[in-house]
Amino acid sequence: MEPTVEASPHATNSKPLLAFIRASCLHIGAAAAAASLRHDLVGRHQLTAHDIDAAYAVSRVTPGTNLLALYALLGHRLGGWRLALAAIAVGALLPGSFAVLIAYAYSHSTSPMVTAIMAGARAGGVAVFLGAAVRLLKPQLVAHRRTGVAFAVLAFLVVWMLPVSLFVVLLVSGAAGSLWLRSAP
Amino acid sequence: MNAVALYWLFLRAVLLSFSGLATVPILREALVLDQGLLTDARLNDAIAISQASPGPLGMYVVLLGYFVSGLPGALAGALALMTPAVLAIPIARLVLRGQSAAIRGACSGIVIASCALMMVTGLGLAPQAAPTSAYLAIVVIGALIVALTTVKPLWVIAFAVIAGLLLP
Numbered sequence: 331m332e333p334t335v336e337a338s339p340h341a342t343n344s345k346p347l348l349a350f351i352r353a354s355c356l357h358i359g360a361a362a363a364a365a366s367l368r369h370d371l372v373g374r375h376q377l378t379a380h381d382i383d384a385a386y387a388v389s390r391v392t393p394g395t396n397l398l399a400l401y402a403l404l405g406h407r408l409g410g411w412r413l414a415l416a417a418i419a420v421g422a423l424l425p426g427s428f429a430v431l432i433a434y435a436y437s438h439s440t441s442p443m444v445t446a447i448m449a450g451a452r453a454g455g456v457a458v459f460l461g462a463a464v465r466l467l468k469p470q471l472v473a474h475r476r477t478g479v480a481f482a483v484l485a486f487l488v489v490w491m492l493p494v495s496l497f498v499v500l501l502v503s504g505a506a507g508s509l510w511l512r513s514a515p
Numbered sequence: 516m517n518a519v520a521l522y523w524l525f526l527r528a529v530l531l532s533f534s535g536l537a538t539v540p541i542l543r544e545a546l547v548l549d550q551g552l553l554t555d556a557r558l559n560d561a562i563a564i565s566q567a568s569p570g571p572l573g574m575y576v577v578l579l580g581y582f583v584s585g586l587p588g589a590l591a592g593a594l595a596l597m598t599p600a601v602l603a604i605p606i607a608r609l610v611l612r613g614q615s616a617a618i619r620g621a622c623s624g625i626v627i628a629s630c631a632l633m634m635v636t637g638l639g640l641a642p643q644a645a646p647t648s649a650y651l652a653i654v655v656i657g658a659l660i661v662a663l664t665t666v667k668p669l670w671v672i673a674f675a676v677i678a679g680l681l682l683p
Binding site for chain 1: 527529530531532533534535536537539540541544556559560561562563564565566567568569570571572573574575577578581582586589592593594596597598599600601602603604606607616617618619620621622623624625626627628629630631632633634635636637640641643644645650653654655656657658659660661662663667668669671672673674675676677678679680682
């Protein structure tokens with residue numbers, strides 16, 4: 331069956347929105363939230379696993395936060411633009427509120443224990459950041475091999491050595507990729 | 516910086532990224548290096564908190580907005596994350612029609628360049644996050660675990676937090 335992004339006219343908005351709320355509040359990271367949505371929506375026969383997989387694949391090539399793109403696609407499939415916008419709002423505002431509350435508590439704390447926790451968390455954050463770069467890069471290098479390695483090395487050297495705007499680097503990389511990296515990853 | 520300017524900055528960064536943390540290099544360049552509105556320590560705080568709270572990792576943008584401009588800044592960050600998601604629906608139509616070779620290529624080019632930018636930025640953030648050799652060991656071991664295994668980032672953060680409590 332060909333995957334579709336058209337809205338389902340028969341879906342009701344309240345129960346699917348609860349699935350988005352649950353995924354947004356109870357799971358850390360996009361993969362866990364996507365798995366929660368899949369479990370809820372497929373388990374209730376609101377969507378097929380194929381629908382979810384197709385939406386997930388498209389969300390990976392959408393600029394910005396992949397999870398919110400997935401919310402938009404699944405929300406649109408289930409309830410049109412209205413549910414798509416509601417799902418995006420839920421996906422951004424609920425976790426954002428949690429994060430701001432934690433940041434507020436941290437900013438106003440003078441406890442040495444909180445300071446020690448944040449010192450460790452900062453080191454862990456940079457570790458995850460560097461590891462995520464490698465994780466993100468690996469499938470691209472597998473798909474594009476020499477051209478991909480050349481792209482990565484060139485971008486690294488340009489940013490490392492030249493005072494060039496990162497926006498420009500990304501825009502040029504996108505234009506060059508549309509010409510020389512067309513094979514599917 | 517007011518909330519509208521923050522929204523525009525965040526939106527430009529988010530539109531050129533395909534992963535939650537790929538916006539870090541651009542936002543560090545703008546907010547830390549160029550305008551001095553944040554320190555690397557605050558940026559690291561935002562990344563660490565977002566990885567230990569619900570939602571996608573890109574949620575750290577909301578915290579950057581909060582640290583720069585309070586609640587209006589946080590709202591600007593949330594709106595900047597929400598805006599590109601709306602594009603997913605027309606993009607899906609393009610992809611499913613098979614007109615996606617150039618889009619896929621452009622995405623790949625941006626993703627590869629983003630990874631290189633993330634490496635450079637990570638090396639810039641590391642001295643602040645790892646002031647001693649013990650913390651540097653946490654960064655190196657954690658990065659290797661995330662890069663080479665399927666262990667979830669949350670566990671790396673948890674390990675780092677415990678190590679932070681144990682270190683002098």
